[in-house]
Amino acid sequence: MNPETLAAIPARTLLEHGLEARIPLPPGDRALVETGARVAPGDPIIEHLRDRRVAEVVVKAAPAGAAASPAIGVGVRWSPQPSRRRPDATVEGELLAPLPGRADRWRLATGEHRVQLTSPLAGEVSAVLPGGEVRIRAAGPAIRGALAAGASAHGPLELATDPFGELRPGGIDVGRAGTILVVG
Numbered sequence: 409m410n411p412e413t414l415a416a417i418p419a420r421t422l423l424e425h426g427l428e429a430r431i432p433l434p435p436g437d438r439a440l441v442e443t444g445a446r447v448a449p450g451d452p453i454i455e456h457l458r459d460r461r462v463a464e465v466v467v468k469a470a471p472a473g474a475a476a477s478p479a480i481g482v483g484v485r486w487s488p489q490p491s492r493r494r495p496d497a498t499v500e501g502e503l504l505a506p507l508p509g510r511a512d513r514w515r516l517a518t519g520e521h522r523v524q525l526t527s528p529l530a531g532e533v534s535a536v537l538p539g540g541e542v543r544i545r546a547a548g549p550a551i552r553g554a555l556a557a558g559a560s561a562h563g564p565l566e567l568a569t570d571p572f573g574e575l576r577p578g579g580i581d582v583g584r585a586g587t588i589l590v591v592g
Contacts, residue, residue: 423549429529431542436460436502436517438485439536440524447527449562453542457519463499464507465516483538486516502538528562563587 433439436457447453465488467480480486480503487500501518527544535543568579568589575591 422551424552425546425549427546427550427552428534429531429544429546431525431528431544433536433538433541434460434517435483435504435539436519438502439538439542441533441536441542443533443536445533446531447533447544448530449527451527452524453527453533453544454525455522456525457501457517458521458523459519460517461519462504463501463516463518465499465514466512467503467514468512480514486514565590 431454433454438455439453440455441447441451441453465486467486482503482505484503485501486503499516499518501516504515504517507513507515529544529546529550531544531547533542534545535541537543563586566584566587566589568584568591569575570579579591580589
């Protein structure tokens with residue numbers, strides 16, 4: 409092709425530097441990293457609540473003369489003070505909002521089953537927004553995507569199709585565990 413024809417064809421950069429991955433951080437989940445931290449693929453970044461539910465709790469300020477209690481507000485991690493009256497009170501979580509007209513009663517995002525989510529890429533944590541997301545700026549070149557479905561993952565890429573692009577039953581087997589399969 410001559411140079412004039414090549415100049416007329418629109419080109420798009422495939423690999424970009426400095427792209428950010430955004431991992432959701434809904435209420436009740438807890439970030440295990442801070443802004444500025446360096447992460448590698450597989451490093452734990454979020455403690456995720458699998459069975460999220462909303463509970464109502466009584467949040468009392470510390471009595472006068474007592475040790476200062478942590479700040480009370482939206483997005484703050486909260487756990488009850490131990491007491492002799494209710495030793496079984498183990499509801500803890502993230503404060504969501506006070507109940508209307510009751511400054512001492514709050515809605516709390518809580519749950520029992522927690523799992524750790526890991527980083528899908530190497531990079532630097534650029535932002536941690538409680539109730540929002542964790543942003544990680546990629547350390548190397550990345551491909552911009554319009555949409556991603558499912559959980560983040562990392563691993564070697566392998567083609568799971570035959571030379572004609574068809575997926576055969578032998579294309580997916582346990583021998584490929586830990587890889588990201590390219591099909592279609």
